[in-house]
Amino acid sequence: MAAEHPEQRRVTRLWGVGDFAQRPGGAHRHLAGYLGQVKRVDEGVGRLRDALRSLGTEDRTVLAWTADHGSHFRTRNSEYKRWAHESSVRVPLALTGGGLVRRPVGTVDLMPTLLEAAGIAVPAGVQGRSLLPLTGGGHDPGRAESVLVQISEDRVGRAVRTSRWKYVVDAPGADAWNEPDAEHYAETELYDLTADPYELDNLAGLVSHRAVAGGLRAELLEWLARIEGVEPVVERAAPRPAGQRRAEPFPAGAPWEGVRFGHRPAL
Known part of the structure; x- marks a missing residue:
């Protein structure tokens, strides 16, 4: 049996999402490993930003973090990610240099956002809309x-x-x-x-x-x-x-x- 990683022992007793305590499932077994992976991603992003800073390109580079679904941990059903609950469909999304957007947006908005940030015209027929008008408390009347x-x-x-x-x-x-x-x-x-x-x-x-x-x-x-x-x-x-x-x-x-x-x- 593989030895337990020290990082997993450290995060075992941290908080869990509110619905974990109310539902059966494997959250108690997998949350520590999940949080450990989040920490590794954070470390990797830090190294990437250090490299951009050393190249002098950080101020003109937009970094985006996202995923294909949230983490459901099988708390409600047998197919944890193909469900409409928040812990599945609320997908992580963060971009550098933006600001907090409080209204619902979709992953289809990521591509037009990056194109607009790069100064490239968004092709006709794209279903998503750029998030840039929403940053800094802005509005997008057509959304x-x-x-x-x-x-x-x-x-x-x-x-x-x-x-x-x-x-x-x-x-x-x-x-x-x-x-x-x-x-x-x-x-x-x-x-x-x-x-x-x-x-x-x-x-x-x-x-x-x-x-x-x-x-x-x-x-x-x-x-x-x-x-x-x-x-x-x-x-x-x-x-x-x-x-x-x-x-x-x-x-x-x-x-x-x-x-x-x-x-x-x-x-």
Whole structure:
């Protein structure tokens, strides 16, 4: 048996993501190794930046760090990375010289961002948009308020993610390894990421959130028509009583973004 690396012993007792403690899975076995790998990446990036600095090219070089998916650690399902939960679809992305971007963006935005930073025109037909207008607190009026998530292979699923909401649909019975999309989807999940960042309370089907789900469904269908050129049917989740939960739309703004939650007063 291979000896345990000292670095793995050092990180074993560090914090874990909030949903790890709530779900079964292998996070407790793999988190230390994962954090050790992150440290190695950090060290490698440091050496790369030292080399750029020694060549005098650091100030005119943009470095980007990203991944093909987040780290799910199999906390919720058997196929950890092909799911719409934050720990899977919230992909790490960092660029030098930018500034914090707080609104949802997609990996399709990386290529046009690097092209614009290099002074190269973005080709026509590119689906992503440069992130440079958003840096430093800037705005991009033409950018959508949500991002599209496409899930394949293990399942055929789609989702939209806004600054606050996650809306997920699944194609029941689809041959996920051979069918890239579907004509019929069903609502499976709805999360309020502001109140429930670890997505432990699935709001799909609650009668109190019908307006929220309806707005997000329309947003998803617009994405699918624009990006995939399809117009599938999305079946609503079976209605469920809301109990003391309620959603009150604010007078202005998109109905699925401007929503206030609360409990009914005790009688």
